[in-house]
Amino acid sequence: MLERLIHSLETSPIMKRGEYNYFINPITDGVPLLEPALLREIGCAMVRNLDLKDVDKIVVCEAMGIHIGVAFSMMTDIPLVVVRKRPYGLPGEVAVHQATGYSKGELYLNGVAAGDRVVIIDDVCSTGGTLRALVDAIEQTGAEIADICVVISRGDEDIGRPLKTLVKIEVSETQVRVVDTCL
């Protein structure tokens, strides 16, 4: 299980973004090449892992949640909501601040409302800043969060609620090591 993901991570190059050791991987960056088989492997693992009972919508954040969200939506037939980094000014739009280990900005949620039951999925959780922002935005709408899952977790982030992850990694200056898997 997850052999393709594990191999792609253990062969990921590392670059510095300031003091941050940033691993470059097809799932988190779409670079150098995203193979359909890897995407299918992750989609199947997420379907097995997530509580999808009565879920109305999948919520992801641009940019590197989108391809995972599209694959998952097509596998489950659950509609997809993309949280964007620019405003649209639609009625009910919720704006929240996002900070990661190397960047910050604003996120804008449209398309989720009270009465919705949603799952949040993303490519990676590092500081947890993005997931905390997504949880905050969804809670402001009054919608219910059924489950949260990321493909990769690279820290002991606390997002204030249970977080499922397919693999846990450690990132050094020179390499990625997979330290745990969900399956």
Ligand SMILES: O=P(O)(O)OC[C@H]1O[C@H](OP(=O)(O)OP(=O)(O)O)[C@H](O)[C@@H]1O
């Ligand atoms: O746990 P955190 O510290 O928040 O880091 C995780 C987030 O970082 C990346 O998003 P980012 O907005 O940096 O880049 P992207 O537009 O390439 O997805 C990634 O897609 C996660 O959403």
